[in-house]
Each structure stands twice: as structure tokens, then as C-alpha cells.
Amino acid sequence: MKRNYLIGLSALFFASLFLLLVDSNNLGFSSDSITYLEGAKNIKAGKGYIFDDGQLINHWPPLYSILIALTSILTKVKLLYSAKYLHALLIIGIIILLDKIFKNLKLNKYLSLFSIFLFFISAASKVFLWQLSEGLFTFFNLYSYYLFLLWAKYDGKKTLIGAGVISALFFLTRFAGIGFIVAYCAFLFFFKSSDLRKKIIALSLYLIPFIILVIPWFLYAKTMGANLQDRSFEIHLITVKHLENFISVIKNWFFGNYITVKLAPFFALVIFYGLFKERKKNSVNVLGYIRKNGYPILLAGILIILYLLFIVISASFFDRGIPFDNRILYPVFPFLIILIAILLQFLYSKKVKLIFYSLGLFLLISFTASGIPVYKTYYNHGLGFTHQKWKNSEVIRYISKDDNLIYYSNATEILKLNTSKKGKKIPNKSRSEELNKIKSEVLKGDAQVLILKPFLWPDYLVSEDQIQQKFQGFKYVYFKNGYLIKYE
Incomplete structure (x- = not known):
């Protein structure tokens, strides 16, 4: 089968599988997902990229919400469900882009397909199951990498301008894109040319279209009377806990299942034996291969390190x-997948069969063994605020009766996704005096306080102890997932 047909069918297969996977529970939702949804709702209504209270959403850039709204308009699907179709299109686009990158790196179609399979079966790629911007960010980032590979190969000015445009789009998807732009x-x-004039021209061709495209976001934020983003400078150095989390994530990507951990020593011995065997033959020139394929490896390495x-x-x-x-x-x-693909291609081209098959089999077992349980759990139970434990919870069923009460809660996101109730967040610590107003509304029978557990309690909200002290003497109705405070 021709390469384009094979990749096209694979893209349709993965996208269809994704839609089947998310059909019953929809995408997983977090607090950030709610923000994106709220932004999309107001964009669709012509109000702009704002919260329901009219404030600019400045913690996350607008492009993901814009595309959720656009997908909803074009497909006539409710905003709550439109992102899953956007994600399916992104999966198709990412598969096509990965194959173009692998084709540029001279991978054959089967190695390309194998690397794409590793990419999507990995537990790391569960980000596509969340209504979050990582899928869109990945698409634009891979596209910019591909354009840079073309530019490094052919030195085309239009390609570099295109890379600047795409980089602006991933910056407008996630501010973390700054790391990749740097x-x-x-x-x-530093790495393409030694001629200073050529360096300046190349930087200009890349940065000018980037700046032109991001300026409207700055101007829009200014017209809204808000900062471009809500972060400020203060020193809070990373801790040992951050490093432990980093190591844990990388470990889960490659050794996320006990089967992999058990098999790793065996595969390591086989690979070391293969390396020793090839070293004696002196038939593998690693440095020569790196020099020949330097730019793809170098660029991927720079992107990883600087991000x-x-x-x-x-x-x-x-941002602590x-x-x-x-x-x-x-x-x-x-980019780790791209580097793995380059390594596999090197082993395959040099006919280092023992190491090639051992490493390939280990990666297949590792990624499949860690990924399948994640996707199976998601299919059965959902993720985040759309998890079955919330949809079917006793407390949600209890408050679903027909009333016009306002529910003050630590988890208004759960109410928004799983009920039609009016939910308001319990006040911030800086506005703790608002508890008196809430108490008055509860006394009048206009409102109730709903505390959901287990649920991440943000540090900026008044504490649970403060709420319980304020509402001493009120009726508490306890459920498995939390409790309700009302006045009778």
C-alpha cells in the first residue's frame, strides 16, 4: 500500500477510535477546561474572550477557545461537546505532520507508522482526552518544527516566514510557547550560519510575522483595561518536590507499568550485548550518522532543553x-518520539538487528502496557469533572430537584457540567466578609452551601473551617461526596 494511503487510513482510524472512546463520557474537564468553555461561550455570543462577569481571561491565551466556538458553529454541536471533534481533527493533522517529519528524516513508512503508534498509545498522550489546549499546541509546535527542517534543508525565506506565523499561533494557544520561540x-x-548578516535576516523573517500576529492580542487586552497575563515577578525557587514530580512523569512515560519494570533489565542486557557485539565489529559510526542528520537532532534537543x-x-x-x-x-x-524514531532508523539502516528489534519491542511493550489501562479507565469512568462519580453522585442527584436556589460551592465546575443549577464560588480569603451575605441568603431560604469532596480546595478560597464556624447551628445534610448546608 502506498505511503499516503497507509498514513491517511491510520489517521482516520485513530480519529475514529478517539471519538468512540470519548463518546460516552465526553472529554475530561478541569478548572482550566471550564475557563476555556466559558471563553468559547462568550466568543460565540459575540462578547469577546471574557468570563461571565465581563473580566478578560488573561491566564490563558484565546486561540483554543476561539476554535472551540468555531467548531461548534460549523458543526451545529453544543459547545460542551464541540471540542472532541476539534481534537479528532487535530489527531488527523498531527499524524499527517509526524509522517511528513519522518519522511523528511528518511524513515520508511512502517517505521513512521510504528513511531506514530507509540506516540498515541502512550499514557502521556492522555492529554487529548481532556478539554485542554495541549493537542492544539502540539499540532502547531510540530508544524513549526517541520517548517524549520525544510528551511534548514532548502533555506527558503517563505518557509521561515511560515514558521513565524505558526509560532504566533502556538503562542496564542499557550504562553509556554515562549520557551520554544526562544x-x-x-x-x-547560533547554529545555522556564521554570517551575522544572514543571522539577522533569518531572525527578522521569523520574528516579524510572529510579532504582527500577536500584537492584536496585546491591543485587545489593553482595550479591556487588563494586563496581558495575570502573573507577576516574585522569587519562589523550585523545590525537591518539583524534581521528584519531573522524574515521576518521565518514568511513567517509559516505565509506567510493572510489566515494563520487570522486563527492563532483560532488554537492557540484550541491548548491551548487542552494543558490545557491534563495537567489536566496529561497523556502526554513530558520530558520522549524527553529523549527517545533525539539524533534526540538534533542533529537537534545543527545543526540549529550552522549554x-x-x-x-x-x-x-x-507562577509558583x-x-x-x-x-x-x-x-x-x-520531540522525544522524534529522537526515538531517528535512533530506530539509524539502527535499521545499519542492520543492527538485535538492538533494533529489542529496543523496538521494549518500547512497544512499555507504551502499550502503560497506555491501555489509562484509556480503559477513561472509557469506563471518564475523567475530571465529567467522571462518573460526579455524574452519578448522591449529592448531585439530591440537588437536581426543581428549585431556583443559588448554590455556593467549592466546586461550581461540577454543578455547571452536571446540573442546571445556579452555582457561585465561595469567596476568596481576601473577601471573607462575603460569608455574612451568603449566610443571610441561606437564612432567607434563597441559597444553600454545597461542599463537594474529594475536591481540590484552592488556597485562595476561604477554608472549610471558616465556613463551618460561620454556619454553626445550620442543618448539615451529609452525602458520600460531600455535604449541604441549609436552614430549616
Whole structure:
């Protein structure tokens, strides 16, 4: 079968499988997902990229919400469900892009397909199951990488301009794209040409279209009377916990299942034996292969290193809340897959069969053994706020009766996704006096307080102890997933 047909069929297969997987539970939702949904709703209504209270959404850039709204308009699907169709299209696009990259790297169609399979079966790629911007960010990032490979090969000005445009799009998807933009600039300035004039021209061709496309976002934020983003400088260096989380995520990508851990020593011995055997033959020139294929390896390495450095700097000086979790680290995962694909192609081209098949089999077992349980659990139970435990919870069923009460809660996201009730967030610590107003509304019978558990309790909200002290003497109705405070 011709390569294009094979890749096309694979793209349709993975996208269809994805839609079947998310059909029963929809995408997983987190607090950020709710923000994206709220932004999309107001964009669709012509109000702009704002919260329901009219404030600019400035923690996350607007492109993902814009595309959710656009997908809903074009497909006539409710906003709540439109993102899954957007994600299916992104999966198709990413598969096509990966194959174009692998074709540029001279991988045969079967190695390309194998690498694509590893990419999507991995537990790391569960980010596609969440209504979050990682899939869109990955698509634009791979596209920019592909354009840079073309530019490094053919030195075309239009290609570099295109890379600047695509980089602007991934910046407007996630501000973390700054790390990759710095990496691309470093590649242009330090590694492609020794001529200063050519360096400056290349940087200009890349940065000018980028700046032109992101300026409207700055201007829009200014017209809304808001900062471009809500982070500020303060020193809070990363901790040992951050490093432990980082190591845990990388470990789960490659050794996320006990089967892999048990088999790893055996495969390591086989691979070391293969290396010893080939070393005696002196038939494998690794450095020569790296020199010949230097730019793809170098660029992928720079992107990984500088993105991680950007995350460390951001967590240390601008946003103490950045978790070193799968979502934050995922943007480097596609480039690790590309480096793995290059390594497999090298082993295959040199006919180093023992190492090639051993490494390939280990990766297949590792990624499949860690990925399938994740997808199976998601299919059966869902993720985040759309998890079955919330949809079918006793407390949600209890408050679903027909009334016009306002529910003050630590988890208004659950109410928004699983009920038609009016939910308002319990107040911030800085506005704790608002508890008196809530108490008055509960006394009048206009409102109730709903505390859901287990649920992440943000540090900025008043504490549960404060709420219980304020509502001493009120009636508490307890459920498995939380409790209700009302007045009778």
C-alpha cells in the first residue's frame, strides 16, 4: 500500500477510535477546561474572550477557545461537546505532520507508522482526552518544527516566514510557547550560519510575522483595561518536590507499568550485548550518522532543553502554582518520539538487528502496557469533572430537584457540567466578609452551601473551617461526596 494511503487510513482510524472512546463520557474537564468553555461561550455570543462577569481571561491565551466556538458553529454541536471533534481533527493533522517529519528524516513508512503508534498509545498522550489546549499546541509546535527542517534543508525565506506565523499561533494557544520561540531563535542565531548578516535576516523573517500576529492580542487586552497575563515577578525557587514530580512523569512515560519494570533489565542486557557485539565489529559510526542528520537532532534537543528551562524559570519567578505534571511536560514528548524514531532508523539502516528489534519491542511493550489501562479507565469512568462519580453522585442527584436556589460551592465546575443549577464560588480569603451575605441568603431560604469532596480546595478560597464556624447551628445534610448546608 502506498505511503499516503497507509498514513491517511491510520489517521482516520485513530480519529475514529478517539471519538468512540470519548463518546460516552465526553472529554475530561478541569478548572482550566471550564475557563476555556466559558471563553468559547462568550466568543460565540459575540462578547469577546471574557468570563461571565465581563473580566478578560488573561491566564490563558484565546486561540483554543476561539476554535472551540468555531467548531461548534460549523458543526451545529453544543459547545460542551464541540471540542472532541476539534481534537479528532487535530489527531488527523498531527499524524499527517509526524509522517511528513519522518519522511523528511528518511524513515520508511512502517517505521513512521510504528513511531506514530507509540506516540498515541502512550499514557502521556492522555492529554487529548481532556478539554485542554495541549493537542492544539502540539499540532502547531510540530508544524513549526517541520517548517524549520525544510528551511534548514532548502533555506527558503517563505518557509521561515511560515514558521513565524505558526509560532504566533502556538503562542496564542499557550504562553509556554515562549520557551520554544526562544529555542527557535537560538537555533537561527547560533547554529545555522556564521554570517551575522544572514543571522539577522533569518531572525527578522521569523520574528516579524510572529510579532504582527500577536500584537492584536496585546491591543485587545489593553482595550479591556487588563494586563496581558495575570502573573507577576516574585522569587519562589523550585523545590525537591518539583524534581521528584519531573522524574515521576518521565518514568511513567517509559516505565509506567510493572510489566515494563520487570522486563527492563532483560532488554537492557540484550541491548548491551548487542552494543558490545557491534563495537567489536566496529561497523556502526554513530558520530558520522549524527553529523549527517545533525539539524533534526540538534533542533529537537534545543527545543526540549529550552522549554524545560523556561518552565523552571516560570515556576521559580512568575507562577509558583506550575505543577511539574504530565500536562506541563507533555510538549517535549513529541520531540522525544522524534529522537526515538531517528535512533530506530539509524539502527535499521545499519542492520543492527538485535538492538533494533529489542529496543523496538521494549518500547512497544512499555507504551502499550502503560497506555491501555489509562484509556480503559477513561472509557469506563471518564475523567475530571465529567467522571462518573460526579455524574452519578448522591449529592448531585439530591440537588437536581426543581428549585431556583443559588448554590455556593467549592466546586461550581461540577454543578455547571452536571446540573442546571445556579452555582457561585465561595469567596476568596481576601473577601471573607462575603460569608455574612451568603449566610443571610441561606437564612432567607434563597441559597444553600454545597461542599463537594474529594475536591481540590484552592488556597485562595476561604477554608472549610471558616465556613463551618460561620454556619454553626445550620442543618448539615451529609452525602458520600460531600455535604449541604441549609436552614430549616
